[in-house]
Amino acid sequence: MVSTEHVVEPPVSGERRARALPEGPVEWTCKVASEAALLVMLVLIAVDIATRYFFNFSFEISDEIGGYMLVAIAFLSLSACQINRSFHEVEFVQARLSPRARSISRLIFGLLSLAASALLAWQFVRLEISSWRFGDVAPSYLATPQWLPRLPMALGMIALCFSLCRTLIAEAKRLRRLMTAGGQRNVA
Secondary structure, three states: OOOOOOOOOOOHHHHHHHHOOOOOHHHHHHHHHHHHHHHHHHHHHHHHHHHHHHHOOOOOOHHHHHHHHHHHHHHHOHHHHHHOOOOOOOHHHHOOOOHHHHHHHHHHHHHHHHHHHHHHHHHHHHHHHHHHHHOOEOOOOOOOEOHHHHHHHHHHHHHHHHHHHHHHHHHHHHHHHHHHHHHHHHHO
16 A cells, blocks of 8 residues: 655745754753853953943953853854754755755755865864964963863864754655655655
8 A cells, every 4th residue: 555645845935943953962062052151251241341431440351251252152053053954045046946856955065064064173173182282372461271262163063063964864864755755656
C-alpha cells in the first residue's frame, strides 16, 4: 500500500521559524554568555558615565573592556543565531526554487559555510595558542593577556561549526524526506 501523504514545505516567507532547530546546550550556553557580556558592557559604560558626570573621574578601562565584550557578544552569539535562523537569507531566489532544489541549495550553502567557519576556527585556535605561548599582553593600562579576549573568537567559531553540523544534518533529513515523498508520488 502506497501512502498518499507527501511532504509539503511551508512557503518561504513563513518557513524560517518552522525550520529552526531547538537550542541545544552549546547554543544555550553561548547565548547566555553573550547576554552576560552585554550586561557587563552596559554596566561598565553606565558606571563610567556616572563617575565622569558626578566625580569628573574615569576608570579609563571602559573602552578596552567594552571592546572585549563586543567581541564576545559577536562571536558567542553566532551559534544561537544559526540555530534560530537569524541570519539573512536570499529568499527571493529560494522562493523560485522547488522544495527539493531549495533544500539542496541550503545543503550546499551550509557545507560552504561550515568549510569557511572551520577554517576560521582553526586559525583562531592557532592565534589563541600563539597568544598563550608567547604571553602577549595589550599595551594598555590593564595589560590584559591577549589570550583572554581572543578566547571567545575561537570558542564562538567552534560552537558555530557545531551548530552548522546540526543544521546540515537536519537539512539532509529534510531532503531525504522530500526525495522519498517525491519517489512515492511518482510511483502512485
